[in-house]
Amino acid sequence: MKKYFEYIKPQIPKMSFGLFIKFIGTIMDLLLPWILAFMIDDVVPTKNKSNIIFWGCMMVLFSILAVTANIVANRMASRVAMNTTQKIRYDLFKKILYLSCKQIDDFTIPSLESRLTTDTYNLHQMTGSMQRLGVRAPILLIGGIIITLSLDPILSLTLISVLPIIGYTVYKISKKGIPLYTEQQKATDNMVRVVRENAVGVRIIRALSKSDFEQQRFDSVNNEVTGKETKASVIMAISNPLMNLFFYLGLTMVILVGAFRVNSGFTQAGTIIAFLTYFTIILNAMLSITRMFVMLSKAIASAKRINEVLTAEEDLKMYPIDHVDNDYHIEFNNVSFSYNKKQNNVDDISFKLKKGETLGIIGATGCGKSTIINLLIRFYDPDKGQIRINGDNINSIPFNKLHSKFGIVFQNDILFADSIGENISFGRKLPNEEIEKAAEFAQAKLFIDDLEEGYSYNLTSKGTNISGGQKQRLLISRAIASNPEILILDDSSSALDYKTDAEFRKVLLNNYKDTTTIIIAQRISSIRNADLIIVMDEGKIIVMGKHSDLIKDCTLYKQISDSQMGEKQYE
Ligand SMILES: Nc1ncnc2c1ncn2[C@@H]1O[C@H](COP(=O)(O)OP(=O)(O)O)[C@@H](O)[C@H]1O
Ligand SMILES: [Mg+2]
Structure with a gap:
């Protein structure tokens, strides 16, 4: 009162x-x-x-x-x-x-x-x-x-x-x-x-x-x-x-x-x-x-x-500057985290990525893939370990600066009841050329051009008046539109057909060379060209390496790969 x-x-x-x-x-x-x-x-x-x-x-x-x-x-x-x-x-x-x-x-x-x-x-x-x-x-x-x-x-x-x-x-x-x-x-x-x-x-x-x-x-x-x-x-x-x-x-x-x-x-x-x-x-x-x-x-x-x-207190505090000199863009050091503070949802995660590299994460549902992303964008603080971007502990980077580095498509991400153009620009007042370029790269151009109103086409709440694949393409357009330093795609390829997915990966390779990319996927085809692939199970990294090594050394990875052989024709 x-x-x-x-x-x-x-x-x-x-x-x-x-x-x-x-x-x-x-x-x-x-x-x-x-x-x-x-x-x-x-x-x-x-x-x-x-x-x-x-x-x-x-x-x-x-x-x-x-x-x-x-x-x-x-x-x-x-x-x-x-x-x-x-x-x-x-x-x-x-x-x-x-x-x-x-x-x-x-x-x-x-x-x-x-x-x-x-x-x-x-x-x-x-x-x-x-x-x-x-x-x-x-x-x-x-x-x-x-x-x-x-x-x-x-x-x-x-x-x-x-x-x-x-x-x-x-x-x-x-x-x-x-x-x-x-x-x-x-x-x-x-x-x-x-x-x-x-x-x-x-x-x-x-x-x-x-x-x-x-x-x-x-x-x-x-x-x-x-x-x-x-x-x-x-x-x-x-x-x-x-x-x-x-x-x-x-x-x-x-x-x-x-x-x-x-x-x-x-x-x-x-x-x-x-x-x-x-x-x-x-x-x-x-x-x-x-x-x-x-x-x-x-x-x-x-x-x-x-x-x-x-009066809820600020939960995620800003810590004093904590910097180490190294040439890694993203670095996880022995990171553990639990949502309910009883059982770890991710356990002792460590990996390093250089600028422009691509990381692929694969693993069963609930094994902690999205949690790694939640920690990287600091939705939660890890219970143990540190996460660094360009050598800076992310808990010392101001939020607006931290979040401006990312372009993200979350798992189950949403579109808003607004025009297609606005959904891609997303309050950033991007020029039209940039919006259209992003749409083209995300393989969304074709279906937008087919619409009578084009970029002014109004979506209904959560984008229920377009198909799942079209929604995903708009979400990807939104994520890549501002040319982010780090691009995160959480399970966004599963709603795309294999061909579109392959086209989009080609675009990333050719046009986003400096963007460090993290791709979470169900399909090995979506991540096989990554510089580093992490295979996860129950919050832990079981194995990591390149596709060519994993296919030789990891039976689980080979099994998954074999079961998805049918996709090979699109590679
Ligand atoms: N907000 C949350 N609160 C409590 N538990 C959660 C929350 N989000 C995810 N979890 C749990 O953490 C585990 C890992 O989830 P998640 O990282 O989303 O898995 P994945 O993305 O690999 O499918 C799951 O057991 C899930 O139930
Ligand atoms: Mg997930």
Whole structure:
């Protein structure tokens, strides 16, 4: 919540002004029943026409003022709430972009999504209603009590005796409600995760006829959310009927006591009418305060969740310069790393590449190939060993400098809902010639030229309106477009046909001589010309060397090669 107040601070002038208007409007509202009582008891009996008209006009004027002030103040409140949450959402989004991969793994993406949406919405609701009701409700409550006391103290005591019971109920309910809302939010995160997985995997789910299974899985998380929600709202829902009960109880008592007092001549009819109005005002104010408690409890839970992200410490620190003189471009020295810090996902990896050389990595799924890439681009820090680029430990290279060295196609990489040209340029404002050259090199030119709109052709989100192979060619265009110092292709050849793959390798050989390239592949044909080939298994390097040596010395490599013989014709 402390952090929240920092966001509210710049809005204080606007907010204070709005609250001041609200204050005036509320006072008017509060005075109206009093004027009514005064008219009935003191002005009307005099039968003085001009006096009656004067006070009547005053009442109309006060009502108009009260309504106008309320509307103006409410609009200002909305604006303050909007500005505050917009800033919070902006900062939150920015922070999420800079979270390390490990932090994103820990928070989980659905949870980050709901923090960005539901939680900021809860803050928005609370900021708005606090301004609308935060001043108004207490003034109506306290002012109402003071005025009724001045009108008839005995009647007021009747009314006031009900209030502590109501206050206690409100307190008890809210105290129970707050943890329930936190739990409900957690369940919602879980549901969002399942929906997300399904939305992403909808094709495979249909293809494998897993719809029923997924439906059941969704039902179970959906039921959990509903259960938690019901529990939270049942607790909160008790409050309204209970309030009503107290309200009518109080009202009955006021009428009974009031009738008795009018009969005995202690008080007048106008006072009783005003009293009944004040009683409604006071009770409504109490109800508003309950509602604020509910919103506040939700917002506190949300603020906490947002705060966790905003205050997450920088995970990947910048270390002091650590340089060794050697003529290697990329160097891994005994690098080990584990995602969950239990079992190493890559173990004691060492290799060296000179500038312009090509490394091929091959191995079964899950053996740690992509993890090597994640470490090289410093998505994670190794637990042991060092990684150097041009002799500099990568943990001492500023991120923008480090990342500008790479052109990468990730495994399962994505395209964005934008034009083909923009997807290749990717915010780097590359000139058209460079975009077209990259497309040509990546063997994408042919199919782009076939499109009526060419480079302006708009892709749908994740590029679902082009084929897998075409997608891969655009991803490769994007990676090579800025002539990177280091090019990484994680399993990008498997979506290409053998011929295109071979053509593309020829381009790399002829046009990207100075680019150090790392190719992760399933097929030996994709990496057979590499300067160094690493064969991996369960996080370890089993063997490394050139194709000609491996085919002689490594039975596993020879087996893989033999099983892929059919591709030979394209070599
Ligand atoms: N973000 C992650 N969190 C936890 N474990 C992971 C993560 N990414 C990969 N792993 C695990 O690390 C191992 C190596 O994964 P990866 O490097 O992606 O394999 P490959 O690219 O060779 O198929 C696998 O067992 C995988 O389950
Ligand atoms: Mg992989």
